[in-house]
Amino acid sequence: MEINIDLTRDDYADYNKYYFLKKGLRKRIYIVIIVAFGLPLVINSGRPFDLMTYLTTVIIAGLVFGLIYLGGMTFAMKRTKKLPSDNGSILGRKKFMINDEGLIEESENNKNIQKWKGIKSVETNDNSVFIFVDNIAAYIIPKRFFKDDTEQQNFIKTIEDKMKNAT
Secondary structure (H helix, E strand, O other), X not given: OEEEEEEOHHHHHHHHHHHHHHHOHHHHHHHHHHHHHHHHHHHOOOOOOOHHHHHHHHHXXXXXXXXXXXXXXXXXXXXXXXXXXXXXXXXXXXXXXXXXXXXXXXXXXXXXXXXXXXXXXXXXXXXXXXXXXXXXXXXXXXXXXXXXXXXHHHHHHHHHHHHHOOO
């Protein structure tokens, strides 16, 4: 099985949005909660504890830190779109091939083989199929390059079957 794609900056930005909002969101929410509840304790240390003051400070700290964190994350997502080089290994035309050994990615600049046991998961959003090979690294295959839904589902199922049977 083989598919040819042309990965654009918009595809790369879509992947980063998916990662930041889907894969990393829970961790980021925990950080905001910890700061929101911890910061008031640090600020008010040495003073008598007042529940209303503490709760008010928690709410304010949570909102302020949450907005700052959200703004920083939005800025970072917009900036990542510009990171890949035009003539590097991320953007451009690629061919993905499936064989018994692994998933082969071939482009003008490189040829990689990802063995089946090295693939962590296959995930999708509205625009792409993501083949995760590490916590934040994934092959990006835009759905527009599949002939139809059936070809896309067969591609995903073939990869998942190969992953299950990997030794």
